[in-house]
Amino acid sequence: MAFRMALVPILVLQLKQTKRISELLPQLPPFWPPRNSGRSVIDQLVLFRKQRKAIGCPSFLWIPAYFSIQVSCFLLWITSIRRMSLDHHPGFDCGGALWFQNLTEIPNGLFGPIFPFLIAGLHYTNVQIIFAGSSVHKFDKFEELAKNYKRFLNFMTFLLYFLAYQMPQGSLVYWTTNLSFSIAQQSLLKHPTVRAKLGLSGNDIVQKETRNVESTNGNEAKSVDPPAKGRIISAQTLTPQELLSLSVKYLSEGHIEKSIPLLRLALEKDPEYLKGMITLGQALYQKNQFPEAAEYLESATSKLLAACPTEVEDVDNLIVASQWAGVSNIRQGKTPDGITHLERVANMKEPDDPKSKAHYFDALVLLSSALFNEGRKDEAAKYLRLVVAYDNSFKELLKQCEEER
Structure with a gap:
């Protein structure tokens, strides 16, 4: 031995x-x-x-x-x-x-x-x-x-x-x-x-997928069909978009450990890749690595705010990044910082795009929950009324909030 x-x-x-x-x-x-x-x-x-x-x-x-x-x-x-x-x-x-x-x-x-x-x-x-x-x-x-x-x-x-x-x-x-x-x-x-x-993961040999990966949170890209189906290639040869596609597939299958090294590699190749930042922040959050998750999500948020987003995709990215940055801070005990991120979404105009709208109201639910826990129950109820107008399934949550004011 x-x-x-x-x-x-x-x-x-x-x-x-x-x-x-x-x-x-x-x-x-x-x-x-x-x-x-x-x-x-x-x-x-x-x-x-x-x-x-x-x-x-x-x-x-x-x-x-x-x-x-x-x-x-x-x-x-x-x-x-x-x-x-x-x-x-x-x-x-x-x-x-x-x-x-x-x-x-x-x-x-x-x-x-x-x-x-x-x-x-x-x-x-x-x-x-x-x-x-x-x-x-x-x-x-x-x-x-x-x-x-x-x-x-x-x-x-x-x-x-x-x-x-x-x-x-x-x-x-x-x-x-x-x-x-x-x-x-x-x-x-x-x-x-x-x-x-041991530093052995991150650039392992991966197989390029031949089917498209459906977007689930507005921050994934669709995979690109490889020139030769099923061919084994190095992760180093993949573009940031292809690395993101593969990591999203791993995330959807619950293999978070496999997705994180690919997302880190994507950001090594393109440090300004916003979708990569947001998805990596979400993956780290799921691994309970809240400080690092917040770092990536806040970085993406800052870059999006500096660009004054108007395109549907950019607006959706800002909503999702702010939402996850908010909950990442709250899970660290930094509730005021988390509420600030979530309030940014609440102060935005309600999106017309169905997917962005769903993310927008998800953020409002999280904001109302954080405000309620901080004793700001009137504000929590205000945001919940907006949510109920969009999705009546939150009616009981609003009723509970109003009864405990």
Whole structure:
């Protein structure tokens, strides 16, 4: 366990480098010279190397780096333990557990197949997890190579089963522990929160969607059909609008952790992208990150106010940004600031656009609730009357407000 824990920093570094490779790979030329290009294999490799360095792509030796180190250390340890078992190291003949007290013996008897089955099963599971989480191999340039390598590793499952019968149980205990640690490690590194903490998320390989995403709050854009349906590409190659479309899809499916890194990337590409600011603020609010949510929403509000919006879309953006900025401040305990944002909407002219009108009255409901909680019940009732005139379903809320004045 200590040995494997010591290798974790190397693994994280390799994952960061391979993530960077996967982002830049679409910008590189093919490894082999295209037909009729007139270039030799060496010339093509020289061109590939020059362009790789020009765009700052890490060396491709990072891809097998951790695997090479882990395998070397694994072989050193397992052969060392094997030698200790065969040499009857003190305690190995009675220091096992359960049905495997004698670690110097090879698997035998009724319980003999347990370790071979465990090792074969854990190896197969580990291979599936690794290839399910990998991103570099999903590119056309690596796909065939990765498929063949995965077939080889799957075939190794049968060889390892029979090989385990030829090794002392001391080595098999270590081998089982090592594979179990690998599965736990890979599963943990696939978790969105862990990946975010380690700086591994945000620019993962994503699949461009081919269907349009319907707008639900006035702050989403429709996705653009990709040139090749279902093609795997890097998030770095997507435009801010495409990143927003994909993030909205994730939000609609409840995958907030996946949407936030895409929205941050969209704003890195275009810091003035108002829809990206508003949607990111909404996503952060849903993750209870109220201070940061308010920061993005207030920034969008300031930019919209400075532009004096008149277009329907801009007015709707201002309503939504002010509404969410208001509730973000209220959830932080900054109720006066929150009311100021919501009152901005109340002081606007009632929109004619149906979608904007719905957002407008949503803001009035939130404003009346905040005012009521602050003891300003007459003002709360005033705004609720306007809401009831639009939507009679709030009639009971107005009645309760008037009774408690």
